[in-house]
Amino acid sequence: MTKSKNLTMSDIARLAGVSEATVSRALKNSELINKETRLRVQAIAREHNYKVNTAARNFRTQKTHTLAVVLLVDKEWGHEVSDAFLMVLLGSIADEAAHHGYDLLLSTNPHDIDDLADYYIDSKRADGLIIIGQGRNDPRLDRLAESGRPFIVWGAEMPEHDYITVGSDNRKGAYEAVSLLVRNGRTRIAFMGDARHPEMEHRLDGYSDALRDAGIPFDANLIIPTDFSRSDGYMKTDHIILDPTFKCDAIFAVSDNIALGVMKRLAEAEVKVPEEIAIVGFDDNPLAVFATPGITTVRQDIRLGGKLLVRNLIDIIDGKTVGHVAMPVEVIVRESCGNA
Amino acid sequence: MTKSKNLTMSDIARLAGVSEATVSRALKNSELINKETRLRVQAIAREHNYKVNTAARNFRTQKTHTLAVVLLVDKEWGHEVSDAFLMVLLGSIADEAAHHGYDLLLSTNPHDIDDLADYYIDSKRADGLIIIGQGRNDPRLDRLAESGRPFIVWGAEMPEHDYITVGSDNRKGAYEAVSLLVRNGRTRIAFMGDARHPEMEHRLDGYSDALRDAGIPFDANLIIPTDFSRSDGYMKTDHIILDPTFKCDAIFAVSDNIALGVMKRLAEAEVKVPEEIAIVGFDDNPLAVFATPGITTVRQDIRLGGKLLVRNLIDIIDGKTVGHVAMPVEVIVRESCGNA
């Protein structure tokens, strides 16, 4: 632990008896410098615990080697910051960014996303933006796209949007989830979720597709608008329990959180899951396996998602063309869907 | 949306007919500059969508106005990145940092925390470090403290450590949780947790204090080493169920996650909660209220914790002296503790 104050490159240059230019090149292992010199300079730098001043480098190179992650988790539509998936995604993004030599700036609840682009990109804090929380077709993202700044969004591809996304194959996931319920003999399958949200819209499409392919007519009464939260799942379940005209034998919930809320309410009302009502969720929340009964769900590969967000954003920054990603999903069968 | 390339301060100076120095001062609203001039310069800057180049400023001022958050979530001792509390803490830290004009760098699973101090502080990426995940008396933190770099740790104060912490009053929380069980007539109260972890050591102290004050002898057989995970809570419950010589009428779990795992296992074994075994957890995990029965728990004010971490770290960076913080906790009574 050398307690010496901060050395600069010129100190190292003096110690090694070479110029600053040589030190700079040696430290990045440039072929321009004789191997012997290179190693000597590197050894001296290490010995004196010298670290390149990133602020100076960023300034000179006009690159920050930093990505900014913006969490647009809007209480309004019931997403909570505490969602397990957020943290997993964030962790994966952080790991992948580090792996590519990028630092990660984090921002939550920005007052204004327009300012945000200014704040991060124009003022040279970050080279690109990862937006998590597509919201309900947020027009601010479209404006961001117009401005031409490098960014990428976690969520669903929508033809009317002009930005790149990474997300799961929500349509296919929902299709398979609902088909599973159908195979288990369920015919009146409720949909709980908020279809105004792009990802959920795709899940609703998958739900419809599955019913159609099974020859089951679509019934709008079975669509129960629900936000992402456990509490809203809990509350909207009243509708199912208390309305005597409402009949369903299964529920497809667009998130495990909703499913957890539903199951809590059903348990209180002594409705048996899966015997009376079967349930399939989405996300494979770590809790899904610990609920009683275990929740059958659609697993997203969130860690892969984080990696792809980073890789593709870096490609965008580097001026390459990248496409949307809809990652494969996997149905995880537990007890709640009524499988044998 | 001006698509103009990046303006510099000298552009604004030219447009305003003043010097760069004046622009610089005007933009930070310095009293040195005539109010009229100030407003005019600000207006021009706004009009042209000029943003100060942070890289240049940081370089010149030798301050980064950035804090680095390091997540030391070690799978080894069962903490999962997906823990709800992590995300809440992180969100609160991010908000508070933004409020103080600091950016937030995020890093998870660093290879080496020593390098980390170099990486962030010495190479001028951040002004200070927030460490989350104190671990089992991590010696690396002690080394970090020796090096004199500004940092702060979420966790528990231990006399043998030479760094500043922010955390909850774990001892008091545990004391009240266990006292509640005692008041409900329980006398054989198991402790589930890993006392090698500083925060848990304090909770064990609180547990012991409560028993002592209630005149109940401490029984080492009732201490069940358990890591932080739901799954370990689930597994260690076997001990309670399957060992015929083991008798307890209540469990104090050092985290709600453990409590959830325990309850899952007890439900499978058809042990009634709270009638046969009462349970109190810790954290007030958002799930605690959604478990059946709802889990009585000790709530930590995590959002406040995040704020204090940031404020105190900034004080440390500014050279002020700050003390440890043990935030007040609150027992949240639900059904699992067997209250009337």
Next chain:
DNA sequence: TTTTATATTGCAATCGATTGCAAAGAGGCG
């Protein structure tokens, strides 16, 4: 009217690393 105090603004050095270009040295070839 001269002097002094005050309010504004500008000059110019500075932060530390990077990089295009030039220069010096080493070796090869005719």
Next chain:
DNA sequence: CGCCTCTTTGCAATCGATTGCAATATAAAA
């Protein structure tokens, strides 16, 4: 021996904002 090539290193400009100090203008005091 002279010319050319290739390797290795150094020179010096540059990135953009900040700030101590000096300079100027303006007002107040003598």
